[in-house]
Amino acid sequence: MPEGHTIHRLAQDYTAAFARTAVRVTSPQGKFADSAALLDGTVLTTADAHGKHLFLGFGAAGNAAEYAAEDAAWVHIHLGLFGKVAFGPAPAPPPTDTVRLRLANDTSYVDLRGPTTCALITDPEKQAIHDRLGPDPLRPDADPAAAHRRISRSRTTIAALLMDQKVIAGVGNVYRAEVLFRHGIDPYRPGKDLTPAEWDTIWQDLTALMREGVRNNRIDTVRPEHTPEAMGRPPRVDDHGGEVYVYRRANQPCHLCGSPISTADLAARNLFWCPTCQKR
């Protein structure tokens, strides 16, 4: 599930369920057990997201104090490809042995499984992560011009640049494929051949799409005139959920022109595009 919209949604959900409460923190799987013991019983103060990175802030109360000179100990979470988070109401059921991190209070619990990163970090360490990430369309302070400066100087394909978290944070394989389709841009076009106007449009569109993604907790990218109802076509049958133009639609007809959707391997990820609608 994890592109940026998922992580921002998780930040909201962790906040709603746990902020300003003392939290029982455990690591049934064991890999985070020492840190969990330090945090156990402290107050979750805030949750923050930048791109695909999630940060849970714990206050200066209790055992975490030694990590909290500036008031915060942070749990840095990155879901990677397989990580999953599951919320539920109290009382929490017995955890399975894959739960890396469980938070629980009187009303809720949440389990984290399979993350690529789950680590206790300091405020300066958190700052260093922000510093190496590009602008995130879902953060109010994001500067799209910073991303364009890198793109406009690069011969790398726009498909690769959109996945580079140093260039733009939070875009993953689905949003990449879909935003390029929506603007008729061939994924192999070099970054430097993108016009400023095209970049501006892509950024605005990503902001809107990803905000909707946070709201609905899924990725939908088809315009109203291309929904299954509007076109009289069957809805998508896929574990993935949302309606899309090209992602995982290899060899199926393009919703706009009917051409079979193309697919290719690019840097060990699947790329999807319409060879007719998207231009170099």
Place this chain on the structure above:
DNA sequence: TCCTTATGTACAA
């Protein structure tokens, strides 16, 4: 029950 796949990243060579 086994095999493949996945919305990701980091590190080695």
Place this chain on the structure above:
DNA sequence: TGTACCTAAGGAC
């Protein structure tokens, strides 16, 4: 460029 890592679901048998 290749490989390692982490988990669960779906499909093939």
